Structure formats: C-alpha cells, structure tokens
Amino acid sequence: MKTYHFEIVIVGAGPAGLAAACAAAESGKRVAVLDDTPWLGGQIWRGEQARPSISQARKWIERFRTTGVTLLDRTSVVAVPRRGLLTAEHPEGPRAIRWQQLILATGARELFLPFPGWTLPGVMGPGGMQSLVKNGWPVAGQRVVVAGSGPLLLAVADGLSKHGARIVSINEQAPFAQVAGFGLTLLAHPSKLWQGIQIKWRLLGIPYRLGVWPVAAEGDTQVRRVTLTNGEKNWTENCDALACGFGLVPNVELALALGCRLQNGFVQVDKWQATTVDDVFCCGEPTGIGGADCALIEGLVAGYAATGQRSRAADLFYKRAHWHHFRERLAKAFALRTEVRQLASDDTILCRCEDVTLARVRRFSGWRDAKLQSRCGMGPCQGRICGAAAKVVLGWEMESVRPPILPARVEALLVLNGNSNGPAASPLSKT
C-alpha cells in the first residue's frame, strides 16, 4: 500500500480546505489536501477549474496552486485505524496517510426528506443537480420545478436557467414572515445582498413562492408531475425534473470516527477551530452551515492555528464573528416547518438502498434497532441519506459511525481489517 507522510493533512478541497491549505503553507510545513473528487473547489466551485467563471473561485484556486501544497485527489478517506493515520481509497489502490496535525474540511450534504414519489428518476437535490449540470448534465429546454428550503434554491434556479433550463417555479417551505427577517440581515452583509438582487433580477418572471412545499411527485419511469401545497390548497405542475432539498446537513462522520465531540449536530470547536481531540481542527460546513465566505474565513483560521501562526489567526476573529452572525440568522430564517417532516405515507420508502418503507422502520424504538432488524441504513450509502431523514422525520440520532466513512472498495476494507478477517461486511464488495 502506498504510504504518505505530511505534517499537516487537510481533508476536503472546498473553500474551507483550500483556505486552510493556503494559510498552513505560509508556515513552510509539509501540507497535503485530500479530496474524494477529481476536482478542486468542493461543492460550490466544482467544475470551475476547467472553466473558471467565478472570480472568487479563480482567485483561490490560483492562490492554492502557487503554495506548493500536495493535492491528493480522487482520494476518499474511509477510516481512521489509529491516531495519526488515515486510510483512504484511490482508483489505483488503497492509501495510508500519516499526519501530525489534521484539519477536517469535509463540507455538507443536502437534506432529503421522503415524500411519495421522491425515489423517481428526475427527482434530485437542487445542489446535486447544479453540480451535475456543471459537469455536463443536459438541462437545456427541460422544465424544472425547484422546491424545498434555503438560499441554495435561488442560486440553483439561477444556475440552471443559465444552462437553458426552463424553471417552472421556486417553492420555499419557510413562510414569508420568517424569510423577511433574513432579508433585513442581508442589509448587514452587502456582498450577499448584491448577489441576492442580481439573482432576483434574472429570475424575474419566475414565481418564487414562500410557504409552499411539495407533497408528491408522480410519473412512470421518471418524474412528470409535482403536487405542491400552501397548506390550504394543493395544485399540480408538469415538469421533467424536480430539484428538491431541505437545506444542508454537515458531514460529521469523519470527525465522529476520530472521537470529536459534537454540539447540536455540529463539530464543536474553540476559537482556534480546534476540536475536542488534540491536533484535530475543523472548519467550514461541519461546524455550522454558513456558506462559502464563512467557510473561507474558518479555513484560514484553522490553517494558521494548526501551524502555530496564532496572531494571524486572531486577526480574523472579527471577520469570522460577522459570518457566524449571518449563519445564525440563516438557520432561523429557513427553519423547517412541521408539515415537511410528515410528508411520507406508510408505504413511502425511507431507505432507498434497501427499499425499506417508513411503516417498517417506525415500529422500532430507534436507529440502531431499526438498522439491525429492517436493514434500513445498511446499504451502500451507509445511512447518509436515510439517517439524516430519520433524524428529522422520527427524531432519531445516529449514535456512532462505522467505517467506511465513504463507500469503499473491498481492497481498502481489507487493509482496514489488517487483511486477516476478510473484508468488513460491505454491500459494495465485488467478490
């Protein structure tokens, strides 16, 4: 197995990870950034290295390239066998990566909540659809209904329409009164406000509805119609795709596997972005959903603090506080209403990997029980999708994580298990 040694290892090459790498590199230490994907920039700047169109993305990617930091792409961290060591998977075989200081910048994923028809092809996360479109997914001429929650809905509608999609409507579950307060917050964040106005201008003519959510998707082989509601009446809109997501949830699995403490579902950090585990830092979305600007600042603080450049880190505290305030307002403005937690009927599938319905899962007392007895959460996604949904729909917490942290191949699992007991039970085993 190929083994690497670095003083500083950063997991995640999104805004947080790139900023952390740039800051850490100023110390002259040996730094590496690992990412699951073949590209730099994480979720928001994906695809931008080939055709940079966002100046902020270009600036950071160029700055990163001048640092001399090692980039290990297509490298998915699957386990933490012991302190100072990560096991990762790469298309060419498993990797062992040794670290002295570790910075977690693993980002977030979209929250998907089950409703009748949510498993049909063509029903995708708004961010997910946007990501695929950045890498060639054809949307020109397609009718897309956008639904769910969060500012991402607007950004995605804008992005998709630039690629020729016909946005039918944008439907935000949060009521007007809740989001209006957020509009006021924007006044204190001029760059965001400007972005918002720009987007609105382009979206003119497309309904952006507040207090509206999807109740069902229908179609035979793919989604064809979406039924929406405002709580009083239901109506149906025809479409070729439904982009639906209910906000973001942090990727905390790696932090959990390392033993880091969580607070309200996010990785707990101090002012230096240090977690509760020695020499392990965390920045960006795992510490709170605050957007790319917040992730960049936290990344810089983490990169400086992890390499002993504390005064440089401290210089950024004021700016960071500003974005943390923004982050809090964001969470309040787009808090989920009760109705969207109850969209699934008894025969709606909760676990998409194993096709386990909500009715079958509901019988159990908690996540652990349900997993053991119904196979819910035991499929290849390792409960990443249904576990997050079960938390919102049933109030269940996932107590711990078992490796692999990301879906792994059999070889990496063999390494994990010391080659002796055969691969850990993985539905992805090719044997």
Add this chain to the structure above:
Amino acid sequence: MDESIELRVNGTPVKVPPGTVVAAAVARAGVVKFRTSVLAAPRGPLCGMGICMECRVIINGDAHSRSCQTLCAPGMDVWTT
C-alpha cells in the same frame, strides 16, 4: 462545443466534451434509469456528490462505480443495471 471524448453507454456511442461526468453522459444518451432498486423500481442520481450511490453503474466492468464522481475518458464502456 468540443465533443472530443467518445465513450459507449449501454453499447451506444456518445460524444461528450472534456470535464463531463459519466452520469451526464448516461443522461445525454437518453437513459433515465441508472439502476434497478431492490424492489425493482427505476432509480437515477439524487445527491450529485458521491454520497447516495443511486447513480452507480458499471464502468469498464467495474460494478458499483459512482457515475457522478467519475469523469468520462475515451473508450469507456458504461452499463446501467
């Protein structure tokens, strides 16, 4: 557009520009069902970021490849299931 990469999806040749992911090539080939679920329902990509595994296909004989995280390469042989 520079559609210089040629690959096959379920045996049919598809041309795509560099930087295209396999999932996008499958969609360009007009295929909506990426895999068949345990209860025989059609499924396609959900998360677009390598987490849900709904987009998995067979790439060059390698089953369970995440088509949303894999870039197209010349001569690739892709099969949905």
